Amino acid sequence: MPKDHDGKFTGIGASTKRREDIRFLTGTGNYTDDINLNGQAYVHFLRSDVAHGRLLSVDTAAAAAMPGVVRIFTGADFEGVGGLPCGWQVTDRFGEVMQEPAHPVLAQGKVRHVGDPIAAVVADSAEQARDAAEAIVVDIEALPAVINMKEAVQDGATKVHDDLTSNLCYDWGFVEENRDAVDQAIQNAAHVTTLELVNNRLVANPMEPRVAVGDFNRATGESTLYTTSQNPHVIRLLMGAFVLGIPEHKLRVVAPDVGGGFGSKIFHYAEEAFCTFAAKALNRAVKWTSSRSEAFISDAHGRDHVTKIELALDADNNFTALRTETYANMGAYLSTFAPSVPTWLHGTLMAGNYKTPLIYVNVKAVFTNTVAVDAYRGAGRPEATYQLERVIDKAARELGVDPLALRRQNFITEFPYATPVAVEYDTGDxxxxxxxxEEIADLGGFAARRAASEAKGKLRGLGVNCYIEACGIAPSNLVGQLGARAGLYESATVRVNATGGIVVMTGSHSHGQGHETAFPQVIAEMIGIPEEMVEIEHGDTANTPMGMGTYGSRSLAVGGSAMVRATEKIIAKAKKIAAHILEASDADIELKDGQFSVAGTDKSLAWGDVTLAAYVPHNYPLEDIEPGLEETAFYDPANFTYPSGAYACEVEVDPDTGKVSIERFAAADDFGNIVNPMIVDGQVHGGIGQGIGQALMEGCIYDDNGQLLSASFMDYAMPRADDLPFYEVDHSCQTPCTHNPLGVKGCGEAGAIGTPPAVVNAVIDALQSAGKPVTHIDMPLSPARVWAAMNP
Amino acid sequence: MYEFDFVRPATIAEAVQALAADEAQALGGGQTLLPTMKQRLAMPEALVSLTGIDELQGVCPDGEALAIGAATTHADVERATADSYPALAALAGQIGDPAVRNRGTIGGSLANNDPSACYPAAALASGATIVTHRREIAADEYFEGLFSTALEEDEIITHVRMPVPQAAAYEKFVQPASRFALVGVFVARFEDGVRVAVTGASEEGVFRWEEAEAALSQSFSADAIAGLSVDPDGMIADLHGSKAYRAHLVQVITKRAVQAAAA
Incomplete structure (x- = not known):
């Protein structure tokens, strides 16, 4: 419950306004592009304009003589330097490890997608670098582009990587032992609903494009990289250990204010390694700022699954088995966490909210001549939820039963619940x-609203769906068994200053999530001091403990838990100091509202008295404890967390144009305990916006030659404010997580996961209400696609 | 962008002189040209800004018509024609976003003749006259195809003479990403007949739908064109719609424009 300190709500449960917004909203943030180092040079990457080809020659002679050019690098300069590593190794259904191609910083031998960097021109100015790049003469023997995934895995298909046996990265079966039982259950089912669908490829498009500034200090031999990253320590480890061979103590990675990531800034990119490498080679800072056009062809894309799903039901409409086959696009190279997305972040979620006893998931990951595909808000879980909730909706229509009733009938109701796909849900309702x-969406009023829409010539549809996600990523021992080449703990150092103020150094990077506001609320609650006494530092490997960064709705559940553990250590030590001064046993010391008191007496000390004593230890138990008040904790979660929820979307479809407008949208989520309800609202709003974007607007389209047709905002439709309705969001259903100290589950991805099926189910409902025999339309449900479906 | 010279003349004569230089290009609001230059897809040696020439600014009555200075921004057209030509004002107010409307100009739009731009539909449906520093060109003779007009290289539009119809409306069905017209239809009813101009749809750029004009001149109602359709051949097909879809939309959006104009 929110507490009232000096007439001000504070602590856990308060909707404290975001302190970081003052700088974000007034142009006083410090983004990577704001960092300009003395004498810095600028790099421009010459990128391939063909999707697939053999690099016959790269002639830089004329370009090197252009004004301002410092040096031009090509793939040859990176011979003997490491390639970009992949952080996850999937083992296929035959027990073999995935095929893992080399990923050089600059192309060597072949180019494999439009945007693949061929050469890097470093010059005194960005314009000079670009001018010179145009003077580089590249001779490429064009090869057939591999674009369609199903064609890519045919025998005899052109190979993206000549040294691999095929374009198949892996053929994964989960749970392989269930394969035959699932086949049998489907064969014997009273009813089987089948759906083939595409989970559309997306471009993350954070507001801030990627930027990297490399620097080198010849005196200390230390390299520094300033970069737009969600996880600077991960970049330090991957780039230092695997690409450039720089030990951690000689490499500092700084991710200052970051203008949105949505997953696309998790990964280690070639441009980061290049700037760090070139700065050392040239003994001069080197800066790269992506243009928006470059972002479209160099940031990792998201989703891009082609799936067939079959749901088996018995005569009483109980789900008896589920079988899926998915082709997952990896793009031309394996981005940092790409292999995990269609497998362990997708297959493990296929039970959804339902007690389906038998599940088999098959995923074929495929190399194509497209930009690499990796995690994007939700990462695997939206793909799982979309197919599951679409096929359930289709089943309900085929069986003539209410879609919510069919879901309710099959809900998991007892927890903990071990799914047939390897995870154990701790809580939920x-x-x-x-x-x-049903309450917040006023589902009871839908019929009247439909009648009103029809009276003005519009079709109205209602779509509902449920979701569950696995967040709080992740238990290190478990993900290690599943192929992760990293641990997924989080860290925090809590430094209490002499006068009582606190700085928390956390590995959880904040790039819009509001950590700088929410994390202090937790400490304020624990100690009973104003939030203003707590500051959060993050984003600089030089002054934060090793942390794994921000993604997978993990910051509060994992990073927050580390902070709680460190704060518990602080409180325990502070109580010992207080006990010494108050001449009592530390077991008798109570901390409440920032006051240490001896139980059953009126003796007390203020928080600041104790913190001062820690640093001015005149009257201090020096024989028992050290001076100072600073503690670090690493927290490794015991399990994933499992947020869940139910969404409803109402649309109007214009039957003359196919245009869909969202009239109402409601989200009822269970995130466990909530620290800052306003921030949670904002996270859900943002996720719903991106979910609606995926469902109705965003589509990343390559032509058969591997040219990206949707390569700018002129053709890639981002949702804008007037495309979105007002939302009804509620998170009062709270079943706290049982295994982390805050009981929190995570809320960052829920909207992006729960929204697309609600929207598509609503459109199908609208079309069927007019007697149109439309059972599915692939996203995005643009006016043209909806009209075409209505007018085959 | 590549380096270029920049001049901002104060008179048409100075502008004409500046444009005589090699690879010089006129610059209106720059809403197309500047992004193109940033992408290095255009490389003029010199830009001759027309926005500093007073006589190219503003809207004033010209008999039964309006004379709209070529360098008048969309935002100014919207304000200045709100009472005198509401359909035109509404069109101007729907172009792009406020930043675009405060920079982009009517002359720039007409000179560029983007196949999805809005102003060409207004000019063609209104039977406008494009007035340059050396001649007058009827709208029917002016639009020659995608990004192509009757303008000569060094010719500057000074103003547009826009007859004001008895009733008119512009309906735009937007392309979801760019919000240019996927199909936009301007319908204008004059005493001597109805003109219908369609933008966004055709591979040939803005065009008059003469069959609809004939039907609407008989009876100015949506029902009058209920049975009409345009040939999908020649329509644009792209990520955002097939030829058949655009052909269908031409009819739907025209009906809506007629309904709005008749209201």
Missing amino acids: YHATVDKL
């Missing part, structure tokens, strides 16, 4: 979120 949804 799916009926409660559906009950809440």
Whole structure:
């Protein structure tokens, strides 16, 4: 419950306004592009304009003589230097490890997608670098582009990587032992609903494009990289250990203010390694700022699954088995966490909210001549939720039963629940979120609203769906068994200053999530001091403990837990100091509202008295404890967390144009305990916006030659404010996580996961209400696609 | 962008002189040219800005018509024609976003003749006259195809004479990403007949739908064109719609424009 300190709500549960917004909203942030180092040079990357080809020659002679050019690098300069590593190794259904191609910093031998960097021109100015890049003469023997995934895995298909046996990265079966039982259950089912669908490829498009500034200090031999990253320590480890061979103590990575990531800034990119490498080679800072056009062809894309899903039901409409086959696009190279997205972040979620006893998931990951595909908000879980909730909706229509009733009938109701796909849900109450949804979405009033829409010539549809996600990523021992080449703990150092103020140094990077506001609320609650006494530092490997960064809705659940553990150590030590001064046993010391008191007496000390004593230890138990008040904790979660929820979307479809407008949208989520409800609202709003974007607007399209047709905002439709409705969001259904100290589950990805099926289900409902025999339309449900479906 | 010279003349004569230089290009609001230059897809040696020439600014009555200075921004057209030509004002107010409307100019739009731009539909449906520093060109003779007009290289539009119809409306069905017209239809009813101009749809750029004009001149109602359609051949097909879809939209959007004009 929010507490009232000096008439001000503070602590856990308060909607404290975001302190970071003052700088974000007034242009006083410090983004990577704001960092300009003395004498810095600028790099421009010459990128391939063909999707697939053999690099016959790269002639830089004329370009090197152009004004301002410092040096031009090509793939040859990176012979003997490491390639960009992949952080996850999937083992296929035959027990073989995935095929893992080399990923050089600059192309060597072949170019494999439009945008693949061929050469890097370093010059005194960005314009000079670009001018010179145009003077480089590249001779490429064009090869057939591999674009369609199913064609890519045919025998005899052109290979993206000549040294691999095929374009198949892996053929994964999960759970392989269930394969035959699932086949049998489907064969014997009373009813089987089948759906083939595409989870559309997306471009993350954070507001801030990527930027990297490399620097080298010849005196200390230390390299520094300033970069737009969600996880600077991960970049330091991957780039230092695997690409450039720089030990951590000689490499500092700084991710200052970052203008949105949505997953696309998790990964280690070639441009980061290049700037760090070139700065050392040239003994001069080197800066790269991506243009928006470059972002479209060099930032990792998201989604891009082609799936067939079959749901088997018995005569009473109980789910008996589920079988899926997915082709997952990896793009031309394996981005940092790409192999994990369609497997361990997708297959493990296929049970959804339902007690389906038998599940088999098959995923074929495929190399193509396209930009690498990796995690994007939700990462695997939106793909799982979309196919599952679409096929359930289709089943409900085929069986003539209410879609929510069919879901309720099959809900998991007892926890903990071990799914047939290897995870154990700790808590949840799916009926409660559906009950809440029915209330906030006013589902009872839908019929009247439909009649009103029809009276003005519009079709109205209602779509509902449920979701569950695995967040709080992740238990290190478990993900290690699943192929992760990293641990997924988080860290925090809590430094209490002499006068009582606190600085928390956390590995959880904040790039819009509001850590700088929410994390202090937790400490304020624990100690009973104002939030203003706590500052959060993050983003600089030089002054934060090794942390794994921000993604997978993990910051509060994992990073926040580390901070709680460190704060518990602080409190325990502070109590010992207080006990010494108050001449009592530390077991009798209570901390409340920032006051240490001896139980049952009126003796007390203020928080600041104790912190001062820690640094001015005149009257201090020096024989028992050290001076100072600073503690570090690493927290490794015991399990994933499992947020869940139920969403409802109402659309109007214009039957003359196919245009869909979202009239109402409601989300009832269970995120466990909530620290800052306003920030949670904002996270859900943003996720829903991106979910609606995927469902109705965003589509990343390559032509058969591997040219990106949707290569700018002129053709890639981002949702804008007037494309979105006002949302009803509620997170009062709370089943706290049982295994982390805050009982929190994570809320960052929920909207992006829960929204697309609700929207598509609503459109299908609208079309069927007019007697159109449309059972599926692939996203994005643009006016043209909806009209075409209505007018085959 | 590549380096270029920049001049901002104060008179048409100075502008004409500046444009005589090699690879010089006129610059209106720059809403197309500047992004193109930033992408290095255009490399003029010199830009001759027309926005400092007073006589190219503003809207004033010209008999039964309006004379709209070529360098008048969309935002100014919207304000200045709100009472005198509301359909034109509404069109101007729907172009791009406020930043675009405060920079982009009517002359720039007409000189560029983007196949999805809005102003060409207004000019063609209104039976406008494009007035340059050396001649007058009827809208029917002016639009020659994609990004192509009757303008000569050094010719500057000074103003547009826009007859004001008895009733008119512009309906735009937007392309979801760019919000240019996927199909935009301007319908204008004059005493002597109806003109219908369609933008966004055709591979040939803005065009008059004469069949609809004939039907609407008989009866100015949406029902009058219910049975009409345009040939999908020649329509644009792209990520955002097939030829058949655009052909279908031409009819739907025209009906809506007629309904709006008749209201």
